[in-house]
Amino acid sequence: xxxxxxxxxxxxxxxxxxxxxxxxxxxxxxxxxxxxxxxxxxxxxxxxxxxxxxxxxxxxxxxxxxxxxxxxxxxxxxxxxxxxxxxxxxxxxxxxxxxxxxxxxxxxxxxxxxxxxxxxxxxxxxxxxxxxxxxxxxxxxxxxxxxxxxxxxxxxxxxxxxxxxxxxxxxxxxxxxxxxxxxxxxxxxxxxxxxxxxxxxxxxxxxxxxxxxxxxxxxxxxxxxxxxxxxxxxxxxxxxxxxxxxxxxxxxxxxxxxxxxxxxxxxxxxxxxxxxxxxxxxxxxxxxxxxxxxxxxxxxxxxxxxxxxxxxxxxxxxxxxxxxxxxxxxxxxxxxxxxxxxxxxxxxxxxxxxxxxxxxxxxxxxxxxxxxxxxxxxxxxxxxxxxxxxxxxxxxxxxxxxxxxxxxxxxxxxxxxxxxxxxxxxxxxxxxxxxxxxxxxxxxxxxxxxxxxxxxxxxxxxxxxxxxxxxxxxxxxxxxxxxxxxxxxxxx
Amino acid sequence: xxxxxxxxxxxxxxxxxxxxxxxxxxxxxxxxxxxxxxxxxxxxxxxxxxxxxxxxxxxxxxxxxxxxxxxxxxxxxxxxxxxxxxxxxxxxxxxxxxxxxxxxxxxxxxxxxxxxxxxxxxxxxxxxxxxxxxxxxxxxxxxxxxxxxxxxxxxxxxxxxxxxxxxxxxxxxxxxxxxxxxxxxxxxxxxxxxxxxxxxxxxxxxxxxxxxxxxxxxxxxxxxxxxxxxxxxxxxxxxxxxxxxxxxxxxxxxxxxxxxxxxxxxxxxxxxxxxxxxxxxxxxxxxxxxxxxxxxxxxxxxxxxxxxxxxxxxxxxxxxxxxxxxxxxxxxxxxxxxxxxxxxxxxxxxxxxxxxxxxxxxxxxxxxxxxxxxxxxxxxxxxxxxxxxxxxxxxxxxxxxxxxxxxxxxxxxxxxxxxxxxxxxxxxxxxxxxxxxxxxxxxxxxxxxxxxxxxxxxxxxxxxxxxxxxxxxxxxxxxxxxxxxxxxxxxx
Numbered sequence: 001x002x003x004x005x006x007x008x009x010x011x012x013x014x015x016x017x018x019x020x021x022x023x024x025x026x027x028x029x030x031x032x033x034x035x036x037x038x039x040x041x042x043x044x045x046x047x048x049x050x051x052x053x054x055x056x057x058x059x060x061x062x063x064x065x066x067x068x069x070x071x072x073x074x075x076x077x078x079x080x081x082x083x084x085x086x087x088x089x090x091x092x093x094x095x096x097x098x099x100x101x102x103x104x105x106x107x108x109x110x111x112x113x114x115x116x117x118x119x120x121x122x123x124x125x126x127x128x129x130x131x132x133x134x135x136x137x138x139x140x141x142x143x144x145x146x147x148x149x150x151x152x153x154x155x156x157x158x159x160x161x162x163x164x165x166x167x168x169x170x171x172x173x174x175x176x177x178x179x180x181x182x183x184x185x186x187x188x189x190x191x192x193x194x195x196x197x198x199x200x201x202x203x204x205x206x207x208x209x210x211x212x213x214x215x216x217x218x219x220x221x222x223x224x225x226x227x228x229x230x231x232x233x234x235x236x237x238x239x240x241x242x243x244x245x246x247x248x249x250x251x252x253x254x255x256x257x258x259x260x261x262x263x264x265x266x267x268x269x270x271x272x273x274x275x276x277x278x279x280x281x282x283x284x285x286x287x288x289x290x291x292x293x294x295x296x297x298x299x300x301x302x303x304x305x306x307x308x309x310x311x312x313x314x315x316x317x318x319x320x321x322x323x324x325x326x327x328x329x330x331x332x333x334x335x336x337x338x339x340x341x342x343x344x345x346x347x348x349x350x351x352x353x354x355x356x357x358x359x360x361x362x363x364x365x366x367x368x369x370x371x372x373x374x375x376x377x378x379x380x381x382x383x384x385x386x387x388x389x390x391x392x393x394x395x396x397x398x399x400x401x402x403x404x405x406x407x408x409x410x411x412x413x414x415x416x417x418x419x420x421x422x423x424x425x426x427x428x429x430x431x432x433x434x435x436x437x438x439x440x441x442x443x444x445x446x447x448x449x450x451x452x453x454x455x456x457x458x459x460x461x462x463x464x465x466x467x468x469x470x471x472x473x474x475x476x477x478x479x480x481x482x483x484x485x486x487x488x489x490x491x492x
Numbered sequence: 493x494x495x496x497x498x499x500x501x502x503x504x505x506x507x508x509x510x511x512x513x514x515x516x517x518x519x520x521x522x523x524x525x526x527x528x529x530x531x532x533x534x535x536x537x538x539x540x541x542x543x544x545x546x547x548x549x550x551x552x553x554x555x556x557x558x559x560x561x562x563x564x565x566x567x568x569x570x571x572x573x574x575x576x577x578x579x580x581x582x583x584x585x586x587x588x589x590x591x592x593x594x595x596x597x598x599x600x601x602x603x604x605x606x607x608x609x610x611x612x613x614x615x616x617x618x619x620x621x622x623x624x625x626x627x628x629x630x631x632x633x634x635x636x637x638x639x640x641x642x643x644x645x646x647x648x649x650x651x652x653x654x655x656x657x658x659x660x661x662x663x664x665x666x667x668x669x670x671x672x673x674x675x676x677x678x679x680x681x682x683x684x685x686x687x688x689x690x691x692x693x694x695x696x697x698x699x700x701x702x703x704x705x706x707x708x709x710x711x712x713x714x715x716x717x718x719x720x721x722x723x724x725x726x727x728x729x730x731x732x733x734x735x736x737x738x739x740x741x742x743x744x745x746x747x748x749x750x751x752x753x754x755x756x757x758x759x760x761x762x763x764x765x766x767x768x769x770x771x772x773x774x775x776x777x778x779x780x781x782x783x784x785x786x787x788x789x790x791x792x793x794x795x796x797x798x799x800x801x802x803x804x805x806x807x808x809x810x811x812x813x814x815x816x817x818x819x820x821x822x823x824x825x826x827x828x829x830x831x832x833x834x835x836x837x838x839x840x841x842x843x844x845x846x847x848x849x850x851x852x853x854x855x856x857x858x859x860x861x862x863x864x865x866x867x868x869x870x871x872x873x874x875x876x877x878x879x880x881x882x883x884x885x886x887x888x889x890x891x892x893x894x895x896x897x898x899x900x901x902x903x904x905x906x907x908x909x910x911x912x913x914x915x916x917x918x919x920x921x922x923x924x925x926x927x928x929x930x931x932x933x934x935x936x937x938x939x940x941x942x943x944x945x946x947x948x949x950x951x952x953x954x955x956x957x958x959x960x961x962x963x964x965x966x967x968x969x970x971x972x973x974x975x976x977x978x979x980x981x982x983x984x
Contacts, residue, residue: 008771008934012702101745210504210702246935250775250923253593273933279500279769283742286778309886311803329821372878372885378870386864393864394801431742441765442500443738 005204005225007273011218013209019216019229023049023196024490025483026217026230027237028203028271031059031264032472033453033479034237035186039125040480042193044487046232050190051201051219053238053266058183060239060264060425060454061472065140066178067150068476069459069469071167073116078147078169082133086165088112093162094153098470100462102284107434111459111477118477119169126185130172137295139320139349140468144174151467152319156396158465168469182472206234206274206449214278214448233448233486235436237479240426240454241269242288251285251428257333257417258290258424267425271455275430278449281441284461285428289471290328292420293320294337296348302403303339304383305415307331310366310375312383315397321466324422327415336369336412338362338380340405346413350421354414365410380405427466429457436482450482497696497717499765503710505701511708511721515541515688516982517975518709518722519729520695520763523551523756524964525945525971526729527678531617532972534685536979538724542682543693543711545730545758550675552731552756552917552946553964557632558670559642560968561951561961563659565608570639570661574625578657580604585654586645590962592954594776599926603951603969610969611661618677622664629787631812631841632960636666643959644811648888650957660961674964698726698766698941706770706940725940725978727928729971732918732946733761734780743777743920749825749909750782750916759917763947767922770941773933776953777920781963782820784912785812786829788840794895795831796875797907799823802858802867804875807889813958816914819907828861828904830854830872832897838905842913846906857902872897919958921949928974942974 005011024046027034034050035057041048052059070076072091079086092112096103111118123129134145141148150168152158171178171185191197198221207216207227216229241247242261247269249256261267272282294300294316301317307330314326316337327335336356339345346353357368366376384404386392392402414420429451431439436450452458458474460466497503516538519526526542527549533540544551562568564583571578584604588595603610615621626637633640642660644650663670663677683689690713699708699719708721733739734753739761741748753759764774786792786808793809799822806818808829819827828848831837838845849860858868876896878884884894906912921943923931928942944950950966952958 006934006936008932008936010771014702101748102742210506250594250773250935256593269933276768276773276933277771279502279771281742281768282774282777284778285774286776309804311886312801374874375886378874382866382870394803394867440500441761441768442498443742444498444500 005218007205007270008277010206010208010277013207013215016207016227018227020226021049022229023047024232025235025486026228027235028217029059029237029239030057030187030197031237031239031453032061032183032475035183035190036476036479037235037237037452037483038190038195039186039193040483041487042190042195044484046487046490048195049228050195050197051203052197052199053202054264055200057187057197058180060262060267061475062180062183063264064179064472065176065468066171066182067140067168067469067472069150069167069467069473070115070119070169071165072112076116076119076169078129078131079165081131082147084165090163090165094158095459097158097161098462098465098467099459100465102461107459110434122476125189127182128172129169133166137298137301139293139296140176140178141170142176144172146170146172150469152322152465154398155318156315203238203270206278208278212278214446232490233450235450235452235482235486236271236275236455237453238271238455239267240429241267241272242425243267244269252288252426254286254328255288255290255424255426257328258422260421260423262423262425267454271451272429275438275449275451278446279440280438280446281431282428283431283457287427287461287463288424289321289427289463289466290422290424291321291324292327292415292417292422293347293349294323295320297345299343299345300337300339300347301401302343303337305335305337306376306379307335308371310371310379312379312395315392315395317397317401319467322464325463328417334416337415338405339411339413341407341409343403343405344411354419355411356414357412359410360408362410365412369412426454427457427461427463429455432456434481435485436478437485450486452479452482497710499697499762500769502698502700502769505699505707508699508719510719512718513541514721515539516724517727517978518720519727520709521551521729521731522549522679522689523729523731523945524553524675524967527675527682528968528971529727529729529944529975530682530687531678531685532975533979534682534687536976538979538982540687541720542687542689543695544689544691545694546756547692549679549689550672552754552759553967554672554675555756556671556964557668557960558663558674559632559660559961559964560614561642561659561959561965562607562611562661563657564604568608568611568661570621570623571657573623574639576657582655582657583607586650587951589650589653590952590954590957590959592957594953599951602926614968617681619674620664621661625658629790629793631785631788632668632670633662634668636664638662638664642961644814644957646890647810648807695730695762698770700770704770706938724982725942727942727944727974727978728763728767728947729945730763730947731759732921733759733764734917735759736761744780744918746778746820747780747782747916747918749820750914752913752915754915754917759946763943764921767930767941767943770938771932772930772938773923774920775923775949779919779953779955780916781813781919781955781958782816782914782916783813784816784819784907784909784914785839785841786815787812789837791835791837792829792831792839793893794835795829797827797829798868798871799827800863802863802871804871804887807884807887809889809893811959814956817955826908829907830897831903831905833899833901835895835897836903846911847903848906849904851902852900854902857904861904918946919949919953919955921947924948926973927977928970929977942978944971944974
């Protein structure tokens with residue numbers, strides 16, 4: 001038999017010596033998607049094995065802000081308690097915009113209809129939501145409040161196409177990092193329901209029959225390969241590929257500009273490669289989330305970004321990840337955030353931000369930045385004139401963020417990935433049906449194989465219009481769908 | 493046995509009734525890559541079968557301008573005869589820029605070193621190059637001249653990083669459409685060398701063994717499946733996927749904005765799907781060539797493009813496909829080409845272009861376009877001031893194209909895909925080694941399978957920096973490499 005296993009070489013069942021373990025459902029990865037899949041599998045009565053490569057569970061979700069993007073059906077209890085109504089149609093429209101040109105309407109429809117039910121499911125698993133709304137612009141709540149605007153809902157052009165509503169639901173926790181709390185709840189629940197979770201267990205490759213039906217998995221435990229039979233299917237919840245530089249270089253090279261990986265370190269793309277090896281298609285592999293946050297504090301949003309031509313290029317009140325993608329596309333990926341004395345602050349996540357220029361006049365700042373004469377000064381003057389009237393005819397920043405930048409001294413913060421460490425994770429992955437079933441290039445099902453979370457291409461699939469909470473919402477919900485479908489195949 | 497064949501379901505050799513045909517090398521598609529592969533295979537003494545789905549050969553290449561991007565090694569005889577010297581290093585640098593962030597250095601190095609030899613090979617196959625240079629900016633030579641600038645060589649930022657040189661080598665033909673001439677030469681040569689070419693023959697799926705080695709192909713001829721054994725390999729030269737709307741929607745959704753397909757109609761992605769089905773990886777699937785040409789005539793290049801904010805956004809002397817990609821990324825994909833009386837013309841390829849606004853002053857044009865007050869007028873004024881001094885500090889248009897736009901009347905041509913039919917073809921495809929061997933997600937070889945032309949992701953893989961001739965250069969050269977490698981495997 002083969003002893004050199006690789007995700008890209010599936011193992012034929014006729015080549016394995018024996019099955020060492022067996023379950024109805026085998027889950028790879030114990031992050032947000034994997035834990036949700038394991039819970040749902042156990043609730044369906046399926047014998048469930050989970051293999052996690054790290055020494056503990058939680059995955060990249062445990063390092064996150066723990067926001068889950070939820071809404072529709074009039075609103076979640078949290079939204080309604082805070083006085084917000086959220087129609088399914090507005091929610092659906094926003095999700096379609098968030099998906100960009102490749103938005104998957106079937107996936108969006110299912111999620112838009114069931115997100116409130118998903119909220120109740122999360123609560124039932126023990127995830128605490130305090131139910132209070134925190135106004136303002138936040139990366140994640142720093143208080144123990146639950147609900148925040150976490151995307152571009154209130155910003156052009158989103159607000160014009162879908163009625164704005166806050167939809168970022170963070171698990172209740174004072175301070176940052178509610179993802180750890182979220183994952184603790186989900187993992188505890190999966191374990192208490194009897195999921196058999198193995199840590200430090202690396203999934204090596206899939207086991208297939210001669211018809212390329214996926215029958216199981218080869219896992220390395222304690223240094224030895226173990227052959228694991230999956231009667232109802234293997235669910236790949238192994239994360240994206242931001243930790244794998246070779247894959248980033250090959251598939252999402254623009255993300256190489258981002259030096260910070262939003263990952264617990266095991267987003268190595270191995271699940272994606274396992275899927276490819278059995279004929280699956282990958283989609284949106286170039287896409288990634290990226291951010292150099294331009295808030296908090298809020299006052300930074302009142303500043304304006306300019307590029308090397310001294311031009312503005314976006315409404316600065318759009319989601320920080322959208323702003324960042326627009327920056328990355330400017331000439332030489334260079335941009336500066338212009339602030340006056342009344343708006344000046346340093347971004348909370350980068351107190352060491354480079355103040356590239358300071359001046360008593362905008363002419364001085366323009367000169368220090370070595371921008372074309374008259375370029376920045378014209379932009380600021382034109383902006384100030386219109387901002388004073390509460391208008392932004394160029395980029396449609398909402399009136400609440402419009403304030404003339406007229407109080408000296410003036411400053412320009414460098415927002416270029418060369419100066420400002422940009423964070424990123426990947427959005428492309430295996431093509432799947434809303435059931436989590438992995439699809440081949442013709443859109444047909446690869447039998448026995450499921451994927452959820454960032455191993456799959458899910459709701460978030462367009463870097464330009466990501467919103468915080470989309471990945472966790474997608475991972476937890478579609479992890480569940482995969483387990484439900486897989487459990488259904490062994491129900492009889 | 494299975495009677496329902498699909499590219500996404502490889503056929504197991506144990507499931508086929510018999511081999512109906514056999515060759516050393518089996519080529520799918522008789523376009524630029526396929527014909528070049530067939531020639532090289534026959535020159536190597538390999539028995540060669542070619543299956544072309546259309547009733548005749550030529551593929552999409554036959555509809556093209558027939559330009560081949562060549563240079564390096566001091567220059568091709570054509571370049572040298574016209575007085576141009578072209579170092580391998582300059583050529584290599586330009587090709588790396590053309591590849592964008594995902595540029596493949598190994599592929600670029602091989603091509604940069606061997607492009608002059610490839611020129612001689614083309615000549616030896618009967619492709620005529622008159623050897624004369626046509627100055628100015630052209631989509632392709634309209635005279636029977638051979639050599640043109642066909643990319644962004646002389647434009648910022650390319651010219652600053654690689655010494656400019658014209659590298660578009662068109663087959664000699666008076667008028668447009670030298671691609672037909674090129675393909676006639678290559679096809680005649682392949683046939684005269686004894687390639688066995690079957691037309692109206694649709695490749696249905698690959699035949700594999702239990703280890704997923706590719707052994708052959710199922711082809712539908714006269715309505716019946718025929719099982720074709722390939723001793724040395726199958727070479728997929730089946731084109732890209734611009735003709736397959738479902739694939740474009742899934743993999744390159746931004747290309748949906750382009751209503752004209754640069755294709756002979758059979759770029760249906762079937763070869764890409766066949767590769768995926770045997771575990772191959774696809775790369776750069778979002779990328780596509782696109783154009784709404786802003787020349788000829790040359791005078792249009794002296795105009796400036798503005799977006800909905802009345803801003804310029806590119807040096808207008810960049811390659812027209814680059815200009816188009818920048819337009820597609822502007823807000824609502826809207827842009828206008830501003831011209832004055834001395835530069836006014838209609839683009840040769842779109843005489844029906846919509847003249848969206850005409851005015852005796854730029855204020856009038858700004859008003860007609862309903863742009864923010866003062867936006868367009870400021871842009872034009874600032875441009876005119878600097879253009880009068882031969883400078884473009886914002887976007888670095890080369891001095892020869894700088895001319896103040898001061899002679900009334902003034903006009904704005906709509907360059908938005910909603911008004912101006914944009915042409916496109918896809919650049920993403922199967923991941924391959926420079927040998928043409930198809931690679932899986934780990935970069936390992938899929939045995940027995942090769943791909944070239946737009947079924948593969950080749951030299952051109954970044955829409956922003958495509959140049960005319962890159963696809964034909966890549967297709968003809970790497971089609972040859974695939975055949976050489978495949979022939980080598982059966983040499984013993």
